[in-house]
Amino acid sequence: MRRFALLFAVFVFLTAAARRHAVQPPIGIDIQLDRSLVITDQAVISGLTLERVLQALIDRAGAQMTPLQLYRQWFDTQNPKPGMFVADAPHCDDFIANGAPAFNGFIRRCPTPEGPLAMSDPFTAHEYMTVGVTNRFDQTPADGSNCGQYRIIFARTTAAPGTKLEIIFEGVLPNPNPSAGIAACRPVAQFWADLTKVDSTLERRARIETFFFDGIPGFAPLLKAENFNNGGRIRNKQRDSPAGEIPRFYQFVVEKRCASGDCRLVMQPDLVENVPHSSLFNASIDTPLAAQFREEFIRQIPTLALRDINYYIDFPKQYLVGETNPADSVVFGSNAYFQGLATQAGKDFDKRVQAELTRVGSKMSTFQLLVRADTQACGGCHLGNIDVGDGIHFPASIGVFGDTHVGLNAVSPALRDVFGPRRARALVDFLLNGTPPPAHMN
Numbered sequence: 001m002r003r004f005a006l007l008f009a010v011f012v013f014l015t016a017a018a019r020r021h022a023v024q025p026p027i028g029i030d031i032q033l034d035r036s037l038v039i040t041d042q043a044v045i046s047g048l049t050l051e052r053v054l055q056a057l058i059d060r061a062g063a064q065m066t067p068l069q070l071y072r073q074w075f076d077t078q079n080p081k082p083g084m085f086v087a088d089a090p091h092c093d094d095f096i097a098n099g100a101p102a103f104n105g106f107i108r109r110c111p112t113p114e115g116p117l118a119m120s121d122p123f124t125a126h127e128y129m130t131v132g133v134t135n136r137f138d139q140t141p142a143d144g145s146n147c148g149q150y151r152i153i154f155a156r157t158t159a160a161p162g163t164k165l166e167i168i169f170e171g172v173l174p175n176p177n178p179s180a181g182i183a184a185c186r187p188v189a190q191f192w193a194d195l196t197k198v199d200s201t202l203e204r205r206a207r208i209e210t211f212f213f214d215g216i217p218g219f220a221p222l223l224k225a226e227n228f229n230n231g232g233r234i235r236n237k238q239r240d241s242p243a244g245e246i247p248r249f250y251q252f253v254v255e256k257r258c259a260s261g262d263c264r265l266v267m268q269p270d271l272v273e274n275v276p277h278s279s280l281f282n283a284s285i286d287t288p289l290a291a292q293f294r295e296e297f298i299r300q301i302p303t304l305a306l307r308d309i310n311y312y313i314d315f316p317k318q319y320l321v322g323e324t325n326p327a328d329s330v331v332f333g334s335n336a337y338f339q340g341l342a343t344q345a346g347k348d349f350d351k352r353v354q355a356e357l358t359r360v361g362s363k364m365s366t367f368q369l370l371v372r373a374d375t376q377a378c379g380g381c382h383l384g385n386i387d388v389g390d391g392i393h394f395p396a397s398i399g400v401f402g403d404t405h406v407g408l409n410a411v412s413p414a415l416r417d418v419f420g421p422r423r424a425r426a427l428v429d430f431l432l433n434g435t436p437p438p439a440h441m442n
Contacts, residue, residue: 029431031424032196035204038415039133039195044205048212050128050154053169056213056223061256063263068121074252074267076118079111084118089266103269103322105289106277112248113240114165127158128167133208135192137185138426139172142436144182146231147173150222152212164239164247171222172232182436189430191216225265229253233270249275249324269322275377276319281333281370282340283349293319294349297373298356303440304372305362307390309418312440313376324377333377334370364389395419 031037039045054067069086076083080101081091092110093101101110122128132153140148149172156165177184191211198204215221228234234254239247251270256263279285280293296316304313340346353366362369368389375386375394385396395414419442426437 029193029428030196031193031427033416033420033424035198036192036196036427037135037420037423039204039208040131041201041204042130043201044208045130045133045152047205047209048130048133048152050130050167051123053152053212053223056221057225057228057254058265060221060223061225061263061265063256063265065264068123070265070267071122072118072120075114075116075120077252077267077269078109078250079115079118084115090269092269104271104318104320106321106326108321108323108326109248112238114238122156122158125158127156128154129157131155131166135427136423137189137192137430138423138437138441140182140185140430140437142182142439144175144180144185145178147175147185147188147219149173149232150211162239162241164237166237168235168237169228170233170235171224171227172230173219173222173227176218176220182430183434186431187216187218189427193427193431225254225256229255233273234267235272246325250322271317271320271322272324273320274313274315275321275324276315276333277321278333278336280319281337283337283346284340284343286345289318298352301353301356301369302360304369304376305357305360305364305390307362307392309392309394309422310438310440310442311372311388311392312442313373332374334367334374337366337370362390 034040050071051067054070058065058067058070072085073089076085077090078092080093081087083089083091092103092108092112092115095102095104097105097107100107102108120127130152132151134151134153135148136150137148140146149170151171152169154167154169156167159165173188175182175184191207195204195207198207210216212222230253232253234252236250236252237247238250239245249272251272252267253270255266255268257266258264276293280290281297282290283294293315296319297313300313300315304311306312337346337350341350350366353369357364357366357369364372368387371386371394372388375388386394388394395418396412422441426441429435430437
């Protein structure tokens with residue numbers, strides 16, 4: 001998924017070698033990854049605590065609640081109604097399909113193992129660590145309808161060994177002057193580029209906190225509730241089994257609800273971008289929705305088969321799930337696709353896929369195409385180090401020491417060597433030439 005790739009690869013601390021890994025155009029503009037793109041230095045980011053972030057969202061919305069109340073409601077979405085904490089908010093059995101809890105028509109877990117967090121207090125125990133801040137100016141649309149996406153990543157450090165709970169706030173920064181197009185976003189690009197030149201840790205910390213909590217000149221702060229809706233969102237990566245369960249990804253948007261003069265914020269479960277239910281890839285499943293999906297998949301093969309690491313696919317919402325690893329489902333679409341090959345319908349679909357690959361001039365295998373589709377989803381983007389055909393190699397996206405949110409000194413090769421430099425180049429090209437970032441960047 002183009003916006004999901006490496007969502008949690010920044011849970012690694014950049015090595016000294018990564019600090020020297022800068023993009024250096026001939027005229028001398030340097031973009032240092034660990035200062036301008038992926039900031040993991042605790043001396044710089046530790047002040048952006050989860051409690052402070054939630055408080056900022058509440059304050060700017062004029063809501064009457066506390067960060068603890070918002071946190072508990074958030075995880076109460078993973079309990080059946082009436083919930084453990086608040087009854088008049090979303091719960092995991094608000095929708096039913098075939099007699100079971102569902103979301104968007106697809107069966108989901110209800111409750112999840114993390115549902116009891118609705119009765120916990122993570123702030124008194126300091127359970128969350130701020131592990132990264134990322135600049136995704138490269139997500140700025142060419143028309144300047146917004147000025148990119150900026151992220152704060154947290155990890156729960158008190159979880160049992162082998163379990164995982166990681167949270168990423170992905171806010172979209174509005175363009176204060178949309179009539180000027182992308183040119184109005186230049187101060188934002190310059191802000192992030194200038195951080196490379198700031199040697200003082202305290203100064204970098206102050207500037208980044210200003211961007212998120214107060215706003216830079218001409219721009220509102222990133223931490224506003226509406227910036228985590230309508231394109232922005234919050235994502236959770238959850239795993240409760242130390243025995244190797246594939247992590248589950250969830251997506252939320254922030255809504256403001258008011259009644260009788262009182263307002264509150266609500267974490268509303270959302271569809272996980274670009275993650276269709278895996279069963280839709282299985283051509284032996286003969287339903288109208290599955291048939292429509294397979295037509296859509298063939299239609300999008302040309303962009304999925306691009307001879308560039310920024311290949312992409314964009315699945316419509318009717319096919320998407322609210323949980324990436326439902327208990328009763330094959331997780332990856334490629335697995336479901338090959339299950340279908342045991343049937344004539346599956347063989348016929350496979351022929352159509354291969355014919356479209358031939359038509360667009362690709363020599364990749366069907367398997368490589370399906371792996372590409374998997375890498376565009378939350379879990380798949382962490383597969384890494386995979387040959388995805390036509391001379392393209394999807395890089396390793398996990399730090400060499402595995403889970404690193406407790407401070408192991410490892411770095412994702414994908415971010416350091418491939419995606420980071422490309423994002424830096426997009427930032428430099430915009431500042432030098434006014435060139436909009438590529439339409440799709442992993």
